[in-house]
Amino acid sequence: MARRPRIPQTLFFQKPRSNLWPLVGVILASMVLVGAMELTIAVFSSTGLESITQRNGLSMLLSVGVVAAVMSVLWALTNRLGISLALVASGMLFSLTLHIRKVQLIDRPLMPWDFLEWRQVTSLAPTLVPGGGALAAIGSGLLMVAVLGLMARGVARGQPRYPLPKAGRRNVALVSLAYLLVIIFQQHLPIRRAFNRFGIYHQVWDQRSNFQMNGLTLMMLWNWEGLRLEPGGEYSQAQVHAALGSNPAWVPTAPEAPVDVVIIMAESLWDPTRLGVSFSEDPLPYLRSLMQDHSSGQLVSPAFGGGTANAEFELLTGMSSSFAPEGSVPYQHYVLKPVDALPSLFRRAGYRTVAIHPFHSFYWSRDVVYPLLGFDSFQSLTDFPSPRLEGPWVSDEEVVDRILQELADERQPRFLMAVTMSTHGPYNLPLTGEEKIDVLGDRLSADSRLLLKNYVHKLRQADKAMERLLTQLASRKRKTLVVVFGDHLPMLGSDYAAYREAGFFHDPWTDAQRERMAEVPVVLWTNFAAPREDLHLSISMLPPRILELAGLPLPGFFAFVSEMSTVLPVVRGDLLRSAKGEYLPVDKKDAGTPAPGSWEDWLRRYRLLTYDRLAGDNFSAIHSLDAVSADAP
Numbered sequence: 001m002a003r004r005p006r007i008p009q010t011l012f013f014q015k016p017r018s019n020l021w022p023l024v025g026v027i028l029a030s031m032v033l034v035g036a037m038e039l040t041i042a043v044f045s046s047t048g049l050e051s052i053t054q055r056n057g058l059s060m061l062l063s064v065g066v067v068a069a070v071m072s073v074l075w076a077l078t079n080r081l082g083i084s085l086a087l088v089a090s091g092m093l094f095s096l097t098l099h100i101r102k103v104q105l106i107d108r109p110l111m112p113w114d115f116l117e118w119r120q121v122t123s124l125a126p127t128l129v130p131g132g133g134a135l136a137a138i139g140s141g142l143l144m145v146a147v148l149g150l151m152a153r154g155v156a157r158g159q160p161r162y163p164l165p166k167a168g169r170r171n172v173a174l175v176s177l178a179y180l181l182v183i184i185f186q187q188h189l190p191i192r193r194a195f196n197r198f199g200i201y202h203q204v205w206d207q208r209s210n211f212q213m214n215g216l217t218l219m220m221l222w223n224w225e226g227l228r229l230e231p232g233g234e235y236s237q238a239q240v241h242a243a244l245g246s247n248p249a250w251v252p253t254a255p256e257a258p259v260d261v262v263i264i265m266a267e268s269l270w271d272p273t274r275l276g277v278s279f280s281e282d283p284l285p286y287l288r289s290l291m292q293d294h295s296s297g298q299l300v301s302p303a304f305g306g307g308t309a310n311a312e313f314e315l316l317t318g319m320s321s322s323f324a325p326e327g328s329v330p331y332q333h334y335v336l337k338p339v340d341a342l343p344s345l346f347r348r349a350g351y352r353t354v355a356i357h358p359f360h361s362f363y364w365s366r367d368v369v370y371p372l373l374g375f376d377s378f379q380s381l382t383d384f385p386s387p388r389l390e391g392p393w394v395s396d397e398e399v400v401d402r403i404l405q406e407l408a409d410e411r412q413p414r415f416l417m418a419v420t421m422s423t424h425g426p427y428n429l430p431l432t433g434e435e436k437i438d439v440l441g442d443r444l445s446a447d448s449r450l451l452l453k454n455y456v457h458k459l460r461q462a463d464k465a466m467e468r469l470l471t472q473l474a475s476r477k478r479k480t481l482v483v484v485f486g487d488h489l490p491m492l493g494s495d496y497a498a499y500r501e502a503g504f505f506h507d508p509w510t511d512a513q514r515e516r517m518a519e520v521p522v523v524l525w526t527n528f529a530a531p532r533e534d535l536h537l538s539i540s541m542l543p544p545r546i547l548e549l550a551g552l553p554l555p556g557f558f559a560f561v562s563e564m565s566t567v568l569p570v571v572r573g574d575l576l577r578s579a580k581g582e583y584l585p586v587d588k589k590d591a592g593t594p595a596p597g598s599w600e601d602w603l604r605r606y607r608l609l610t611y612d613r614l615a616g617d618n619f620s621a622i623h624s625l626d627a628v629s630a631d632a633p
Helices: 020-044 048-054 057-078 081-106 112-127 132-157 166-184 191-197 207-225 237-244 285-293 308-317 342-348 363-373 396-408 446-473 494-501 511-516 543-549 556-564 599-614 625-631
Strands: 260-266 295-300 352-356 377-379 414-419 480-486 519-526 534-538 570-572 575-577
Touching: 020 048, 020 057, 020 081, 020 207, 048 207, 057 081, 057 166, 057 207, 081 207, 112 207, 166 207, 237 556, 237 599, 260 308, 260 396, 260 446, 285 295, 285 446, 285 519, 308 342, 308 363, 308 414, 308 543, 342 352, 342 363, 342 414, 342 543, 352 396, 363 377, 396 414, 396 446, 446 480, 446 494, 480 543, 511 575, 519 543, 534 570, 543 556, 556 599
Parallel strands: 260 414, 260 480, 295 534, 352 377, 352 414
Antiparallel strands: 295 519, 480 519, 570 575
């Protein structure tokens, strides 16, 4: 049978397909995705659907434009509208899930830099689900390979249902990218004034309010650009030295009789009796006795339930993490060069500086950061073969053994920083029968009682380890200073469950509640006579006191921090408190030209010096001995 000849259909008789309706579909799909995301977040929030009424309508329209622009860029790149829609929807679903979980745990919105911490998440997963770390890593990898494989297959084999001509793809990509760049960098463009006129602000100082007003999409996009540190004003060497109050000081030298210094940052160390809940016995009898005889009190932590690295950063550097965008981690984002810190100061004074942390060395990038801060060595999890455990973590008894081993060698004075793990969550693990302290009364639910019973058991073991350490150090001939403090409060249930049930926390947030939910105990123990002081200040204000007790002169920046603590002892991202006990307006902390000597001016100087040391030219760094001699009159 003869084959029928194929009759070509010339382009002259074809009606070209319009791209108008697919573009309209992109916008409508973006509206649906943004609306579905915000409604889902509202449903799972503690305030319910009422929370969505706090959104700025124009911010929501900008968010729709952002999603449409991202989808259009992918459409232009792949020429596959369906694949682009699927990728955007999958990314939004993934972000939505992480955001809801993070809010449930610590009442903080998801931030872009959270995605940089995947190693921390996967390393902690085994404590929540056996084998969870490996499963999470393998599952995420397989899912990524599958998605990329399907996308590549679709692009290579599939026939575009809504193809764009080359010129159209270029134009769509350029317009979409231009829109995204304008939205991302609006803070630095004239359009910012128009946004502000309509009530659209990037509230970087308060990310919870930022999210409530602008929604997840816009907040996430703006915070990608928000990792930059700002000096808060004119930046120059003269400005830095003026803020410092003097040129950087001499390199410190150790006193004739050096003092060994041991800093113990105890994981989630807190006094649970502050809940108002009764226990069958005191979980912290030894620590409580120390606080009566030695300098002690409360430190205000920059974190809650996690974020240990920021508390550690403040203690070692004297800088406040509040000047970085909320949720960021200076260890991972800003400590990229050598920084004057307690370890480097003590090392310059002839000390051997050692960090001890019985967990993965990569956690919070400590393996990279510690040498930059001046540590000579770092003993991490791999240096603890077959250790004694407290639950899934290395016990504090092992850490005490390491501290005593280091101090046994008295040929060179020591500066030791130990970060413990035994009191780390989760606290919802089944009871083993070793828990001797009971939670009394019926104020708490069964779930909260389990959390608290596990937590106080861990605290009691840590308290015993501390007693063994200080009992041995009390008889040392060499002067010894031991600083013990907590990094943050423990996470006792989702949405502060145990704190709410005990009446320790309740909505709405107030400055007093923010401070109460950030206070951790601190003790400065010495085996030599030292004046006792009641402490109540931010963790970043403590380093000058450590240097003074060790007999080292305060270098310029640390002298500034010491003086500032007499004016503004509490500096936190969402909290400012004066030495008179007055809570100050956080929204005025970025005043452009504050009056000299005012608290705003002290804060401006503190911000400028922090910028200089992390992102600037380090004009405030300690001069070398030769440089100081050359500058001296």
